[in-house]
Amino acid sequence: QLQLVESGGGLVQPGGSLRLSCTASGFSLNHYAIGWFRQAPGKVREGVSCISSRGSDTNYADSVKGRFTISKDDAKNAVYLQMNSLKPEDTAVYYCAAAYGSDWYYRHPTWIESTYDYWGQGTQVTVAS
Numbered sequence: 278q279l280q281l282v283e284s285g286g287g288l289v290q291p292g293g294s295l296r297l298s299c300t301a302s303g304f305s306l307n308h309y310a311i312g313w314f315r316q317a318p319g320k321v322r323e324g325v326s327c328i329s330s331r332g333s334d335t336n337y338a339d340s341v342k343g344r345f346t347i348s349k350d351d352a353k354n355a356v357y358l359q360m361n362s363l364k365p366e367d368t369a370v371y372y373c374a375a376a377y378g379s380d381w382y383y384r385h386p387t388w389i390e391s392t393y394d395y396w397g398q399g400t401q402v403t404v405a406s
Contacts, residue, residue: 286400299373
């Protein structure tokens with residue numbers, strides 16, 4: 278069964294850090310670009326960060342630039358989202374998604390959800406004191 282699984286969410290105080298993991302089972306992430314999205318209560322899901330299949334190129338939503346870092350470890354078949362200086366407005370369910378193709382990152386707008394092939398079930402991140 279092909280699936281993505283997110284983990285690492287939880288409750289953290291403002292200013293704290295979390296590292297989310299996205300692992301794949303049933304397929305290799307070597308040839309997939311990975312995007313992280315989030316959906317806050319009552320809001321539309323939005324793109325957070327994306328990394329190319331080779332891990333050489335990344336982009337970030339303006340709201341998280343300088344605070345979040347995406348990375349890819351093909352040996353562990355995983356992608357990570359390091360989140361620092363967390364704010365209450367970062368509270369959301371975070372999803373990872375995989376898009377096939379070594380050139381996908383360079384040929385598609387990274388926040389168009391329909392261009393992704395696989396999605397995880399999400400992990401809750403709550404930033405509150």
